[in-house]
Amino acid sequence: MKFSYEWLRELVPGLDVPPAELTARITMKTAECEGVESFAPWLERVCAARVIEVTPIEGSHNVVARIDAGPEFGERQVVCGAPNCRTGLVTAYVPAGLSLGSRQIRRALVAGHDSDGMLASGAELGINRDAEGVLELPQDTAPGTAVAAPDWVIEVDNKSLTHRPDLWGHHGMAREVAAFSGLPLKDPVDLTLVPAAGHEWTVEIEDFAAAPRYSALVFENVTVGPSPAWMQARLEALDLNPISNIVDVTNLVMAELAQPMHAFDLDKLHGKKIIVRHAKEGESFAALNGESYTLAPRHIVIADESGAIALGGVIGGAGSAISAGTTRIVLESANFDAATIRKTSSELKLRTDASMRFEKAQDPVNTTRALARAVELFQDVSPGIRLVGGLIDAWKPAPAPAPIELPLDWLDQKLGLAVPAERVRAILESLEFRVEEARPGVFAVHVPSWRATKDITIKDDLLEEVGRVIGYAEVPLEAPLQPVRRPWVNRERLYHHEVREMTAAQGFTEVSNYSFVSEEMARRFGFAPDDHLRVANPISIEQGLMRLSLLPGMHRCVTENAKRFDEFRLFEIGSEIHKRAGALPDEIPHFMAALYRKQGDGSAALLELKRLADCLLPGAAARPAEARGYEHPARSAEVVWRGETLGRLYELHPALLEAGRAAVLDLDLRKAFEMGPEPKRYTPLRRFPGSSFDLSVVAGLRVLAGDLIASIRAATGECCDAVEYLYSYRGQPLAEDRQSLSFRITVSAADHTFSNEELTAIRNGVMDALRAQGFDLRA
């Protein structure tokens, strides 16, 4: 929302702080300003001039104009190319030496003639968007007088105004400025200009909840033409496109009082009744902006006998728009329910200056104030205009809300500052709250109508009013008193941090992928898109689904980095999101590590990840498992820890990579956390040294070392301390389908050292057991 500095000064007589300072004060007291910019500073020197004589230049569309530019500049000669440059025209003269923004105006020879300055269009001056010809000023404008005034435009962040319907107009902001500057506020409205007597036209509101109020006036003897330059300049400064005197007045009043208005051409309406109703299902509506909309009953329309003439609170209709020939108008000033307007506007993707204001919950009391202001302005811009009859109005005023009780000790305590009662009263009254003393130490505060729609309902809201006007710099810093109590410890989060640290220490770098995957990504890894929780309104297909696995994201990281690095290690901790009917999805924290190598057969990487699993889950085993689609068909295992399956260890299917191999470890961290660390238990150290012997077992090629170790351990019995894998061997003299696996077995007893005889007996026992399982043993 843009605010004119000069306009605020008009509404706060005596305000003399410079624009930048005012901007800073608004930021500190009321709402965040994004900046302040000078508007058309050249207008200081641009003045009205009358064209005395026009001489055509042969072979050129330009003419030589002699002008009377008033007492300061006197008679001058300029070369002008505008089609409307004619004798007797009163227009805008830009003297040489002045800059219009980046454009420097110089005295120069144009088409062979001396041109001392220039005549300018409204667009060149920046006061409207008309570049067709030079500005046309009223005939009675005295040469030498200013065309319009320069200004400063303060831009306030709209987000900081969402709760303040009143600040969508200059008068509301001026009230703030007056309050924090200790100056009086001028009310531009004279309500006596709206006679109470009605009119032959009537208004009917079908649903007062959706449209609380509809007020209107009828005017005749209207002349439609451009509005005065000052008005155009003001609108242009605020980015409100000047259109015509009638429309400009409605926009100016909106910019001043935050009340959107609309003017209908009365002669294009049917009947004598305005109906505010819900749209019919499928009702079509042609709007002023040239678009056509299909409406539904949740939208509110303004209709006459024959159909919709405006989309309530959003935009007027094309059929009843003001045109050059308009002579009679109906001027609407209505109030609409914020939620209804917000829904309509976002559904139809149609945000207008009106809808933006109504969705902040405007004050229904304001409609007649806006009409009164418009009556006054119409008289200036459309001489001869006549008000016909008086106010047409439909309204069921809601009872005024009960005053809010404000205990002053509560206020002091919450603010952390003792504020004298009189200061509290003065601040609230400067913002036009009505303050009574309910009982000693407690104020009863009546909220003005423009703050009562939504903004201020409880004492905490009043605290803010007082606090911000005083300024928080006055509040002394005070250490909070808090009980000495150890906070709850989030052990699961700490566990994740531990896992992160250990993994990083093993050489892995952490990545942070999105929670989204695309359908295509999901399919590529064999996940069914329908198993995923779907995003209803993704911006792009990349965000269509919530991830069910960290793999697609990790795969992207692997393929991207593989373009630059021959070997790397990555990991991520993030949630898998599993949808559940009728409940929030189950978000399961997972750990995924990936090790990529461009060279080699990939086996070392898998073993390194197995070691990582063993580091994270001491004693974890890999149990060969049937490979999933994205896994190497012969290199896939479940990770088993203390009897529970916690994840998978596999090589990524080589077809998923352009080159190289990637091993992946995927662990369910929630399960790992819930199982907790293995309980620690002390076992007395064995006093007698252990003894060891080696065995080589001849077995088939796919016999698992893990299974053999388990068998040896079982056969050795209680005295077994360790079974260590030494090496494997294939080749002569073994058959081609045979391998030999060598192990070192360490045994000990609690009460003595084994004798050679005992050792031989143990060894033979193990060998017999293995032979019984069908294995051969090598010497």
Add this chain to the structure above:
Amino acid sequence: MSIADTLTELETRAAALLDDAEDAEALETARVEFLGRKGALAGISKEMGRLTPEERAQVGRLLNGVKQNLEARYETRKAGFERAALDARLAGEWLDLTLPAPGPRPGRLHPLTQIMRELEDLFTSLGFAVVDGPEVETEWYNFDALNIPPAHPARDAQDTFWMEDGHLLRTHTSPVQVRAMERFGAPLRIIAPGRVFRNEELDASHEHTFYQLEGMMVDRHVSVGHMLYFMKSLLAAIFGREVTVRLRPGFFPFVEPGFELDIQCLLCGGKGCPVCKQSGWVELLPCGLVHPNVLRAGGLDPEEWNGFAFGLGLTRLVMMRYGIDDIRHLAAGDLRFLRQF
């Protein structure tokens, strides 16, 4: 020649051979010749049987003396040869220590993880619990419970990803305020760092996924003054130096009053520079006193309890700290980026 003379002569000869041996092999030959089991000294000792006991004692002493002398010479020379052999072997083991060392180095934690850990430690030391909340939230926790009813304009400001099942991706970490009040009651001190989502187009400064840290303190008599004190201490800890803060009005439905907290620009000290857009102040975080409706939603009586809450943009903090110019690096997984932290 008496045995004594023979011994003396033998000692002289053997000493010369041992002392002059050219290598370990010659030394060993000399040792065998004189000191070996069948060597010259052993031969003499065999002959001692023929002597009288007095002579035997005398020659015995002499013999021992010679033997010790020769053995000592032998040991000295032997040690010398061994040392020389070791030196020669080690000299051949010259190693170029400027060679790069193989094997993986520790990886890096993501910069967001690093800053989260740092802040978690800081807040834990201040008595705060670190609480998690889900990424997929209910409309109730994300909006209604935070005093943002349906059709509230503040919902527009937070472009929301909606799920097909009617849930949404949390647009801020604030839902954890209500979840924490429900879970822990009051008094309460929590932070909730985590991932949040806004339905925005991606560019150098806008992400649909970023990180926030929510903070909340609830007690019986919490004031704006307490909040200011706390924020100032907190920011001093985060920035590692004293900071000047100011509060100005800011609108957030879940706090009343609501503030924007600015810190005096750390670069120019408030004089004005490009970073603070010449204003001397940098907008840092929104905060405020918890709105009574939010306390109620969390099951607390606002006449009994109140508190303050704030939200810290972790992604922004990381970018400020390291001068990262493109937010998209954070989720790109590019090792060239990640290895810098």
